[in-house]
Amino acid sequence: MRLKDLGERALLRKLAPLGYPLDAPLPPGDDAGGVWLGEEALFLKVDGFRYRDVALRGMGPFEVGFRGVAATASDLLCKMGRPLGFALGLFLPPEAEEELALGLVRGAAEAAGRLGAFLLGGDTNAGEEAALVVAGFAEAKRPLPRQALPGDLLYLAGDRWGRLGAAIFAHYQGVGLEAFPAIREAAHYPLPRLGLLALEGLLRGSLDSSDGLAETLWQLAELGVRVELEALPLYPDVVALAGSEERALAFVLYGGEEFEAVLVVPPERGEAVEARAREAGLPLFRAGRVVEGEGVYLQGVPVPRKGYDHFRP
Template sequence: MRLCEIGERALLKGLAPIGYPEGAPLPPGDDAGGVWMGGEAWLLKTDGFLYREVALVGMGPFEVGFRGVAATASDLLVKMARPLGFTLGLFLPGDLEVGFARRLVKGAAEAARRLGAHLLGGDTNRGEEVALTVSGFGPAQSPLPREASPGDLLYLAGDRWGRVGAAIRAHYQGRDLGAFPLIREAAFYPLPRLGLLALRGLLRGALDSSDGLSETLWQLAELGVRVDLEALPLHPDVLAFAGGEEEAVELVLFGGEEFEAVLVVPPEAEAQVLARAGEAGLPLFRAGRVGEGEGVYFRGAPVPRRGYAHF
């Protein structure tokens, strides 16, 4: 059987348990993995991608390097781990300009710096095209798994929902983002939220959203619950770009690459979550709730499982 026949999710489900330690802080296949050390969890995440697959029109190597560290850091932060360091594995053609490689690394270093972390070197390899592998690590006192119970509330952290989807659409449609600076910023410099750490001890579960909100919510529903979306954050610039609410909803649900967090909040912790998020400057949007049953719904209508997937 070939990879294209089973798809990415089935592949990961089969690969994730291989060699994974018993009693680990998080189950295999979660956003990050780790081990216990002295009563504290140390989490590790690795992410890889081809340059040409993520570089939107107007992006250069600095932005792509920045994006690589941001993607890895997002998976750590949503598990309540503070990123401390990152390494880069670079695949580079021999005829590539040295300046290109330097800008790539400088972008990665800048993202790490903004997160209070460091770039700790890595490896270089010859490749037919530019590709990156980014690893990051950090400690977590109480790692947050993917969990949900009927009655829990669903919150979306951050303000890039729909904006990155708009930038991706602009890339493929050849549209200029000059009139939409927040959309451009969201896609070019998607810095994860250190403010998530202020919510330690209050959440039931959390997931990183990088393959699209729809796909992320379906991963939550796979835990054996029903996800009911009651509202979505529709920013004025996304509405203007989309030309209407229906298209804006499409961008929010199926955009991807947000590197934001989907949070599962027990109802008794809601007030405290909102208070701490406000103090930390973390934008939160109440999107719905978790119930008994299965599937993902928006205002009662089924949400198709659509998102980015390899193979």
């Protein structure tokens, strides 16, 4: 079957179990893979992209390199992994200026440093166009897989929801973000949340939301539950740029690239999670709950499953 017919999610389900250890701390196909080292887990995550696919209006090599490490680190952190180091694989056209390579690596090093980690070298290759592959590893005392039970509460960590969708919309509309500094910051420097680690031991499960919130929630529903959204965050700057609440809501559900986390919380731990998040300075939004059934709903209305797929337009 051709990949454009199969789709990325179906392909990953076929690939993930191949060679994966049976006693791993996370199941195959989760946001990161890992092995046990004594009583702790070591996670590994690899992410790659073409420069032109992520460089929004106003972004240069520094921001693209920063984004590369952010994407990888987000998958590690939502599994309760503390990032330790990152390595880069660069694909660069021979005719490119050296500042392209230097900017990518400087941006990656900046993001790694802000996360308390290091850049540990990598590899350079000639390519027809610029592309970047980032590998990151992390340690975790309590690995957090994708899990959910009926009755659990659903929280959205962070404050970039909808802002990346707004930035992508502005990019294709040729709109500058000078009047929207929070949206610009979210798009150019989407640093994942170290504050997630403060919630260790309180969560049932957690998922990275890079492919869009709706797709992430559908992945949660695949565990055999129904996701009931009661509300979603609609920030004034997102609504202003969108021009309507309806379009802003679409940015929240389908924007993607937030590098934020969807958190599943046992109901008896909701207050403790909110208190711990406040202490850690982690923005938290109560979005709904998990119930028996199937699918994803917003105030009783089905949420269509749409999200980023590398093999489908």
